């Protein structure tokens with residue numbers, strides 16, 4: 186697999202921007218809960234969409250350590266490398 | 269800074285709910301039940317359409333008598349856990365009764381259904397295992413997953429293909445995979461396609477746990493739940509359930525044919541470190557189980573009532589879940605409308621449950637209603653009529 190943190194992060198931003206409620210000025214360092222005003226359920230549901238696109242499952246306990254979009258991208262890249 | 273300051277958002281959400289002069293929905297008091305279907309609320313006789321008392325057995329004369337007799341014979345409490353302070357004869361009897369009812373070899377009884385999920389899920393799925401949870405799982409299932417140390421993966425609600433895909437991604441990884449589904453989902457009343465999940469389980473070598481909290485006593489020819497109704501009981505490794513719904517009391521259980529279940533008694537913290545069920549609850553539960561077994565007509569009446577309520581609410585132009593089941597939820601778009609609707613229903617003598625996001629699937633507020641076998645057709649028609657009146661007042665009945 187050729188995904189990098191930057192490419193995954195860009196893909197996450199693109200997926201998020203498809204939702205009209207998400208602020209337009211987000212980037213890799215945006216905080217998912219604070220800057221996007223997502224509650225815990227919204228975070229889990231949005232991660233599910235990303236999982237489908239990238240064919241990966243992110244265990245829920247990993248989400249606890251994730252604050253920014255780049256954190257999520259790094260987590261996904263490490264899961265893909267492990268598999 | 270106050271220790272409560274982190275709840276400021278919650279406080280303002282709560283004051284928004286009561287801002288229009290409405291009640292605090294979490295403070296409604298049912299002063300006294302008049303029967304299984306009518307309760308005294310604000311001094312008025314109110315139709316109860318917001319319980320989980322599907323068969324009406326919380327008011328069963330036989331269960332009441334059994335509880336009174338047990339209290340006189342054994343006292344009111346056990347004062348401790350079975351591991352620390354001892355198992356009583358009645359605990360054993362209840363477990364044997366449940367084994368016979370479910371036709372399974374092993375049973376563990378817990379003090380609530382919540383603890384049954386916490387205690388089985390956290391103990392079954394260990395550090396190197398994977399838990400696969402339906403996205404719309406009950407809080408007790410999510411909490412069980414947090415009490416244990418397994419890796420937790422969510423799959424799309426009621427979507428066996430999505431689960432299959434996620435299991436495929438885990439192919440070759442060591443560790444057991446435990447799938448958790450519910451029989452009937454408590455918010456929308458939708459039923460799990462259990463046979464599809466059983467097929468995925470067989471194909472992938474995973475284990476399957478079904479929480480039949482809302483479906484035991486409700487589905488299946490003998491009332492054993494969706495697994496029985498779908499003919500796949502052999503594929504369900506563990507059935508978890510509760511006494512607090514169709515059986516009308518309180519407590520929970522796990523039944524299984526796997527001999528290992530007995531070991532769980534010694535490593536399940538929600539089993540080991542809390543007091544066991546008191547005698548009167550056990551006696552009432554066994555009496556209620558006898559009624560559940562001997563009166564299959566209760567299930568027939570329950571499903572007739574479910575269809576009547578579901579069809580009635582739809583005919584009134586309200587949006588409901590797709591399936592007629594004992595839980596029928598009216599789906600609304602706006603929290604303020606839902607709150608006003610719920611208040612007005614109570615003014616007019618119908619009690620239902622107001623369910624607000626994020627506790628509901630896909631962010632919609634719900635008026636969650638539930639039927640009982642003991643509702644009369646007239647009571648259901650009356651409730652539907654009141655729903656229609658309020659919908660009319662609020663201008664939210666779609667052109668029917």
Ligand SMILES: Cc1ncc(COP(=O)(O)O)c(C=O)c1O
Pocket residue numbers: 380381382383385406408450454479481482510511512518519520
């Ligand atoms: C699906 C489900 N599982 C478990 C429980 C917990 O049951 P109990 O109320 O007996 O703790 C409930 C109900 O609250 C439920 O809806």
